[in-house]
Amino acid sequence: xxxxxxxxxxxxxxxxxxxxxxxxxxxxxxxxxxxxxxxxxxxxxxxxxxxxxxxxxxxxxxxxxxxxxxxxxxxxxxxxxxxxxxxxxxxxxxxxxxxxxxxxxxxxxxxxxxxxxxxxxxxxxxxxxxxxxxxxxxxxxxxxxxxxxxxxxxxxxxxxxxxxxxxxxxxxxxxxxxxxxxxxxxxxxxxxxxxxxxxxxxxxxxxxxxxxxxxxxxxxxxxxxxxxxxxxxxxxxxxxxxxxxxxxxxxxxxxxxxxxxxxxxxxxxxxxxxxxxxxxxxxxxxxxxxxxxxxxxxxxxxxxxxxxxxxxxxxxxxxxxxxxxxxxxxxxxxxxxxxxxxxxxxxxxxxxxxxxxxxxxxxxxxxxxxxxxxxxxxxxxxxxxxxxxxxxxxxxxxxxxxxxxxxxx
Numbered sequence: 547x548x549x550x551x552x553x554x555x556x557x558x559x560x561x562x563x564x565x566x567x568x569x570x571x572x573x574x575x576x577x578x579x580x581x582x583x584x585x586x587x588x589x590x591x592x593x594x595x596x597x598x599x600x601x602x603x604x605x606x607x608x609x610x611x612x613x614x615x616x617x618x619x620x621x622x623x624x625x626x627x628x629x630x631x632x633x634x635x636x637x638x639x640x641x642x643x644x645x646x647x648x649x650x651x652x653x654x655x656x657x658x659x660x661x662x663x664x665x666x667x668x669x670x671x672x673x674x675x676x677x678x679x680x681x682x683x684x685x686x687x688x689x690x691x692x693x694x695x696x697x698x699x700x701x702x703x704x705x706x707x708x709x710x711x712x713x714x715x716x717x718x719x720x721x722x723x724x725x726x727x728x729x730x731x732x733x734x735x736x737x738x739x740x741x742x743x744x745x746x747x748x749x750x751x752x753x754x755x756x757x758x759x760x761x762x763x764x765x766x767x768x769x770x771x772x773x774x775x776x777x778x779x780x781x782x783x784x785x786x787x788x789x790x791x792x793x794x795x796x797x798x799x800x801x802x803x804x805x806x807x808x809x810x811x812x813x814x815x816x817x818x819x820x821x822x823x824x825x826x827x828x829x830x831x832x833x834x835x836x837x838x839x840x841x842x843x844x845x846x847x848x849x850x851x852x853x854x855x856x857x858x859x860x861x862x863x864x865x866x867x868x869x870x871x872x873x874x875x876x877x878x879x880x881x882x883x884x885x886x887x888x889x890x891x892x893x894x895x896x897x898x899x900x901x902x903x904x905x906x907x908x909x910x911x912x913x914x915x916x917x918x919x920x921x922x923x924x925x926x927x928x929x930x931x932x933x934x935x936x937x938x939x940x941x942x943x944x945x946x947x948x949x950x951x952x953x954x955x
């Protein structure tokens with residue numbers, strides 16, 4: 547067994563990862579996230595360019611999401627049974643090719659196909675990055691590292707996508723995808739090298755299994771519960787986000803959309819960092835349950851504050867902070883519970899996120915049209931309650947020396 551090297555100059559000390567390595571992972575998530583989120587503001591330009599209706603272009607987002615959900619579990623399984631770094635490099639290359647094909651697609655049918663390929667590549671990229679950094683980070687800083695890397699995706703939400711939209715307005719929507727293709731292709735080269743030169747942080751010694759502790763579950767039960775909880779969380783969080791701009795436009799507050807989304811984005815980044823830090827210190831399961839409970843309470847607060855813009859801004863920032871504290875803690879919980887299947891579990895977790903996001907988009911619009919935006923928030927808040935009740939748990943077979951996470955949960 548190889549020994550983990552002691553932190554040296556330029557390394558992230560307690561985290562067990564160098565700062566450049568974390569930055570590389572962050573940039574990867576930022577570019578892949580920008581590719582996901584930039585499509586929405588570019589849809590009108592794409593529709594005009596390819597002479598299709600604006601409603602038809604929405605299929606580009608749907609195709610990407612469905613491809614991601616379907617491909618992610620298989621990509622995670624493949625990464626767990628092959629070299630993760632190799633899978634990541636080839637996924638980035640495929641992602642670059644898909645974006646070049648997106649930029650040069652001569653018609654809408656081919657464009658739709660390129661987004662399917664991009665979704666498959668993204669499914670093999672995000673969870674593999676998370677698994678690589680989590681399994682190489684020191685256990686006491688695992689959730690913090692996941693939160694930092696995950697903030698790249700959140701930053702894409704409120705920085706990368708608007709920047710891509712501005713670029714599209716001045717240089718054409720194709721330019722945004724060509725730049726993203728170049729960026730992800732260049733990142734493939736350092737990824738091909740750095741993960742092979744890093745020793746994995748040592749895992750706790752394996753010992754014979756003992757009788758399951760009270761409250762423990764089968765491995766399948768923990769996996770299913772984790773996927774279900776993430777789906778409910780994603781519906782609650784993204785139903786609010788997806789239809790906020792639509793509701794504000796309908797109420798004559800279109801000028802407030804941009805800065806309120808910035809408040810939301812900043813709150814999400816802060817929440818992710820806090821969630822990761824507290825998960826490492828107090829236990830991932832405690833943080834997931836607390837974050838879900840706060841998400842439900844604050845979503846009700848957003849619904850009540852919605853008519854008053856300044857109150858909406860305050861509650862919106864707090865909601866995003868609480869809501870996004872959940873995700874790095876959930877990731878750490880799954881990695882701790884299934885260390886040998888980390889990529890697979892994180893892939894299922896990301897698929898669950900996309901399922902919740904897709905259902906929120908499909909069902910949320912119907913609720914808003916029929917009953918109004920605040921009612922959607924009440925429904926989403928109610929779905930967090932069962933998520934709190936089933937969150938956490940661990941596989942029944944535990945070693946004689948349980949980890950800190952097992953003790954805390």
